[in-house]
Amino acid sequence: MSAFPGKCFYCGKELKGRGVKRHFRTHLRDLKEGEDAFLILAKSHPFWMVIAVRKDLLLEDLDQFLRDVWVECCDHLSMFEIEGEPYPRYESSIYGDRSMKVRLSEVLRPDLTFRYEYDFGTTTEIDLYVFGEVKAPLRRDGISIIGQNDLPALLCDMCGKRPAKYINEYNGRLICDECYNERMKYEVLPLVNSPRAGVCGYEGSRVDPGEYRVRV
Ligand SMILES: [Zn+2]
Ligand SMILES: [Zn+2]
Numbered sequence: 128m129s130a131f132p133g134k135c136f137y138c139g140k141e142l143k144g145r146g147v148k149r150h151f152r153t154h155l156r157d158l159k160e161g162e163d164a165f166l167i168l169a170k171s172h173p174f175w176m177v178i179a180v181r182k183d184l185l186l187e188d189l190d191q192f193l194r195d196v197w198v199e200c201c202d203h204l205s206m207f208e209i210e211g212e213p214y215p216r217y218e219s220s221i222y223g224d225r226s227m228k229v230r231l232s233e234v235l236r237p238d239l240t241f242r243y244e245y246d247f248g249t250t251t252e253i254d255l256y257v258f259g260e261v262k263a264p265l266r267r268d269g270i271s272i273i274g275q276n277d278l279p280a281l282l283c284d285m286c287g288k289r290p291a292k293y294i295n296e297y298n299g300r301l302i303c304d305e306c307y308n309e310r311m312k313y314e315v316l317p318l319v320n321s322p323r324a325g326v327c328g329y330e331g332s333r334v335d336p337g338e339y340r341v342r343v
């Protein structure tokens with residue numbers, strides 16, 4: 128499966144799954160009004176999101192954003208890994224004295240790839256890529272969502288006909304409204320636009336992603 132199709136909120140273009148990176152790279156030179164920010168691609172296949180994040184925010188702020196919009200189910204641990212170094216949410220002797228209380232401008236740079244993990248049990252992994260430095264109009268908390276995948280209509284695995292509404296937490300099977308029955312109540316979760324869909328009771332964003340969407 129290629130990446131899900133989506134949309135660029137900056138120019139309005141609908142994007143197919145391929146060419147997402149290429150598209151947003153072209154906006155590096157267009158984004159020159161607003162606050163100093165990094166333009167970052169976050170992906171957890173087949174989900175993706177492109178965000179502009181103020182450079183003086185902390186890794187902790189980026190962690191909170193990813194949690195609120197994409198992955199938070201029940202306050203699990205999380206960690207960034209940047210150039211081979213771990214930056215856990217809470218300081219721990221296992222990881223030396225590093226934590227997420229470090230400014231993005233100190234650890235990120237253009238063309239850098241880094242990683243994020245949420246929940247060290249049933250882990251959701253997110254790969255991040257810094258396109259470069261831009262000036263961007265930032266919405267909530269110094270962050271804007273510049274583009275994001277849509278959740279395409281996925282067919283129910285039981286009938287193969289209707290669009291799925293739920294995902295089984297134990298086997299990943301997709302289920303539509305018609306095929307759903309009461310016996311499944313404790314096994315299924317809503318199929319939502321998040322790499323955490325179907326995992327550990329995840330039911331969707333805590334914060335409306337629309338509040339972060341760039342306005343130009
Ligand atoms: Zn665009
Ligand atoms: Zn959980």
Ligand SMILES: [Zn+2]
Nearest residue numbers: 283286303306
């Ligand atoms: Zn069905």
